[in-house]
Amino acid sequence: MRMKYVMSEVLVGLWRNVTMTVAMIITMAVSLTMLGASGLIYTKVADMKQLYFENIEVSIFLNADVTDEQRSAIAAQLESDPLISQATYVNKDEAFQRFQEMFRDSPDLLSAVKADQLPESYRLKLVNPEEYKTISDQYTAVEGVDQVVDQSQVLDKIFNLFTAGQNIALVAAIAMAVAALLLVANTIQVAAYSKRREVAVMKLVGASNWFIQAPFVLEAVVAGLIGSILGLGALAALKVFLFDGALSALQGLFAPVSWGEVFLTFPVMAGVGGLISAVTAWVTLRFYLRV
Numbered sequence: 001m002r003m004k005y006v007m008s009e010v011l012v013g014l015w016r017n018v019t020m021t022v023a024m025i026i027t028m029a030v031s032l033t034m035l036g037a038s039g040l041i042y043t044k045v046a047d048m049k050q051l052y053f054e055n056i057e058v059s060i061f062l063n064a065d066v067t068d069e070q071r072s073a074i075a076a077q078l079e080s081d082p083l084i085s086q087a088t089y090v091n092k093d094e095a096f097q098r099f100q101e102m103f104r105d106s107p108d109l110l111s112a113v114k115a116d117q118l119p120e121s122y123r124l125k126l127v128n129p130e131e132y133k134t135i136s137d138q139y140t141a142v143e144g145v146d147q148v149v150d151q152s153q154v155l156d157k158i159f160n161l162f163t164a165g166q167n168i169a170l171v172a173a174i175a176m177a178v179a180a181l182l183l184v185a186n187t188i189q190v191a192a193y194s195k196r197r198e199v200a201v202m203k204l205v206g207a208s209n210w211f212i213q214a215p216f217v218l219e220a221v222v223a224g225l226i227g228s229i230l231g232l233g234a235l236a237a238l239k240v241f242l243f244d245g246a247l248s249a250l251q252g253l254f255a256p257v258s259w260g261e262v263f264l265t266f267p268v269m270a271g272v273g274g275l276i277s278a279v280t281a282w283v284t285l286r287f288y289l290r291v
Helices: 002-016 018-054 068-079 092-103 106-113 129-137 152-196 196-204 211-246 259-288
Strands: 059-061 084-090 119-128 145-150
Touching: 018 059, 018 152, 059 068, 059 129, 068 084, 068 119, 068 152, 084 092, 119 129, 129 145, 152 211, 152 259, 211 259
Parallel strands: none
Antiparallel strands: 059 119, 059 145, 084 119
16 A cells, blocks of 8 residues: 555656656756766777787888898897787898789879888787787887887877866766756655645654655656667667768778667666665655654
8 A cells, every 4th residue: 555655756756847847857868878888988999909909010120121130130139029919021022012002093093103212111910919019119229220110109099089078078977967966856855845745644643754755766767768668769779870871981980889788787877876866865855854
């Protein structure tokens, strides 16, 4: 009987302040969507970093006038270096073959470059790809070495851009969460004020604090859960129309977002939405009703 009464009060309370309830649900949905999107962005950027780091190849280009002794010394140093898992020597002819494959669609460029114009090099695979900067520092000053090049110089800029996107999404989610909390608190206050006489009567007849607070708290929890469902729908729409649609041509550059990852965000969104709503409602009632 008590549970039936509580649930009926929840439905009445949601409908009584329907405008503020809708505003609370929409704000909660937007904040949870931003939270879920920022979580997916963090996960995808981490996956992309791991993927790119695993494929980073450090190239050591030799001087055009490198001597046999210098070449042998460099090879011996590379072979004994514990940071390097594999070192592949590329002579001028092999470098020219790679150049031809890379620029096969640019015949004018191919005709302007000869094999003896390309430098010899060593292509390195690292034990720990994140230590590419250490390799660069070690071999830049070695005699016979012209320069040390790795793709990370470009990747660092890309990852800095992604990190900025992560931070922007996170800040936006926090801002929307604060707005949602204020709306929850305001909605609960309005609901409590509209039922202040009923609350006073229940207190006079000895109703417990839990019995008085439960309908208000559950109103907020229901709004939070509905907001999380709408947030899941928004993330699904982002996957279909953005990641699988507008950005589908960039799937080779960006780690794809799977349906499993989208649906795995829902328990987090529902938990955060329900918990934050419940705690906010409970704290608001403690201060407003003094129960």
